[in-house]
Amino acid sequence: MATSKKVTAKTKVKSKSKAASKKVAKLKAKKSVAKKAVANGLPKASTKPYGQAGKALEGVRILDFSHVQAGPTCTQLLAYMGADVIKVERPGVGDITRGQLRDVKGADSLYFTMLNGNKRSITIDSKHPKGKEILDRLIKHCDVLVENFAPGTLDRMGLTWEHIHKTNPRMIVASVKGFGPGPYEDCKVYENVAQCAGGAASTTGFRDGPPLVTGAQIGDSGTGLHLAFGIVSALYQRIRTGRGQRVLCAMQDGVLNLARVKLRDQQRLAHGPLTEYSQYGEGIPFGQAVPRAGNDSGGGQPGWILKCKGWESDPDAYIYFITQAPVWGAICDLIGKPEWKTDPDYATPPARLPRLRHIFDTIEQWTMTKTKFEVMDICNAVDIPVGPILSMKEIAEEPSLRKTGTVVEVDRGNPR
Ligand code: COA
Numbered sequence: 371m372a373t374s375k376k377v378t379a380k381t382k383v384k385s386k387s388k389a390a391s392k393k394v395a396k397l398k399a400k401k402s403v404a405k406k407a408v409a410n411g412l413p414k415a416s417t418k419p420y421g422q423a424g425k426a427l428e429g430v431r432i433l434d435f436s437h438v439q440a441g442p443t444c445t446q447l448l449a450y451m452g453a454d455v456i457k458v459e460r461p462g463v464g465d466i467t468r469g470q471l472r473d474v475k476g477a478d479s480l481y482f483t484m485l486n487g488n489k490r491s492i493t494i495d496s497k498h499p500k501g502k503e504i505l506d507r508l509i510k511h512c513d514v515l516v517e518n519f520a521p522g523t524l525d526r527m528g529l530t531w532e533h534i535h536k537t538n539p540r541m542i543v544a545s546v547k548g549f550g551p552g553p554y555e556d557c558k559v560y561e562n563v564a565q566c567a568g569g570a571a572s573t574t575g576f577r578d579g580p581p582l583v584t585g586a587q588i589g590d591s592g593t594g595l596h597l598a599f600g601i602v603s604a605l606y607q608r609i610r611t612g613r614g615q616r617v618l619c620a621m622q623d624g625v626l627n628l629a630r631v632k633l634r635d636q637q638r639l640a641h642g643p644l645t646e647y648s649q650y651g652e653g654i655p656f657g658q659a660v661p662r663a664g665n666d667s668g669g670g671q672p673g674w675i676l677k678c679k680g681w682e683s684d685p686d687a688y689i690y691f692i693t694q695a696p697v698w699g700a701i702c703d704l705i706g707k708p709e710w711k712t713d714p715d716y717a718t719p720p721a722r723l724p725r726l727r728h729i730f731d732t733i734e735q736w737t738m739t740k741t742k743f744e745v746m747d748i749c750n751a752v753d754i755p756v757g758p759i760l761s762m763k764e765i766a767e768e769p770s771l772r773k774t775g776t777v778v779e780v781d782r783g784n785p786r
Contacts, residue, residue: 427452432513437466441546443594456489460495461494464493496529509541512541542605544604546621564589565589572662592624648726648727674726674730675759679739698717702716743758
């Protein structure tokens with residue numbers, strides 16, 4: 371017993387020391403990984419709980435010359451990410467949106483506060499010698515200058531790229547303009563001009579109607595988003611190069627980027643008709659350019675907006691219905707057409723293409739017997755992708771969007 375005990379003890383010691391050497395080896399390995407990470411320029415992984423290690427852009431200072439919507443969207447996003455945004459406004463005038471579309475007398479408009487609520491603000495006359503001096507000091511202390519003046523305005527203020535770069539070689543100068551270099555580079559541009567010039571309007575609306583602009587601010591807010599991505603990339607690159615650069619987003623380019631599937635279709639058109647457009651099924655020949663496609667889906671799964679119960683009095687009692695191929699059988703069962711599952715005219719996606727109008731009319735007979743929310747529940751239970759047409763009132767009052775913080779209520783401040 372005693373011997374065996376000893377042996378056990380020895381074995382234990384041995385295995386302990388084995389374990390210890392294994393630990394050392396592990397530690398060594400960890401150290402070398404950590405060393406490698408440091409050599410990579412990355413700090414050691416933070417042990418602080420997520421959300422308590424500071425915001426992503428903390429320490430970044432933005433000199434914000436932006437106004438109206440496109441530029442302010444960008445700097446608002448940067449501020450949400452932790453950047454310190456100093457918004458410079460013209461003395462006595464301010465950002466024009468402060469007074470536009472006012473709903474409370476004497477208070478800054480919602481248009482202004484929804485885009486600028488998280489920034490600091492200062493008025494400086496950029497054309498006055500004292501103002502220029504203050505601006506030069508700010509340029510030295512900031513990381514990014516953001517502006518969306520009309521073309522040439524910043525230069526006329528004396529704030530050329532050369533001047534800024536000489537004053538602070540690390541500064542990133544980010545601009546929104548209506549158009550990039552070319553025949554329209556000197557033009558002033560607003561949202562709907564960009565939607566028209568970027569290809570969104572010519573491809574939106576019904577074939578037999580005029581071009582349409584969309585309520586989504588893809589020209590202004592969309593370009594602001596693009597610019598924010600360009601700025602963050604330039605800041606990241608500056609870590610390696612130590613120097614700033616110019617970032618330019620043209621609103622025409624921003625809209626075109628968001629309408630890129632239509633540019634895809636323009637190229638496809640050279641090789642034959644666009645078979646997923648309902649005009650194909652209706653036997654209407656295609657012209658030289660991508661036509662307006664009504665509510666046709668922009669992807670490979672056909673879809674359309676269908677009436678739901680109450681459509682006669684409620685302008686938003688509609689649902690977007692997608693006849694996704696993998697759930698075709700479930701759709702047929704729901705709408706009372708189980709025979710379509712095997713009928714060669716309906717069983718496969720190519721067979722359905724020339725019959726889309728008839729198929730959606732038939733589905734609509736079913737959706738009209740249900741509210742859009744009932745259709746949503748029934749279809750999602752069997753994985754059929756559908757989207758209720760939600761009014762702004764419904765969205766503003768939707769509890770789940772409040773819960774996630776997508777829609778928040780904030781104090782608008784005191785009327786002046
Ligand atoms: N101190 C002194 N002058 C100032 C100033 C300040 N702090 N801030 C602005 N100004 C002056 C400018 O110098 C300019 O004067 P100038 O033309 O004599 O040089 C003047 O204010 C107006 O600026 P501008 O940008 O031309 O504004 P606008 O109201 O005439 O045009 C836009 C508005 C939006 C059409 C135009 O700025 C534009 O095309 N911007 C680029 C595209 C864009 O962002 N459009 C979307 C907006 S949501």
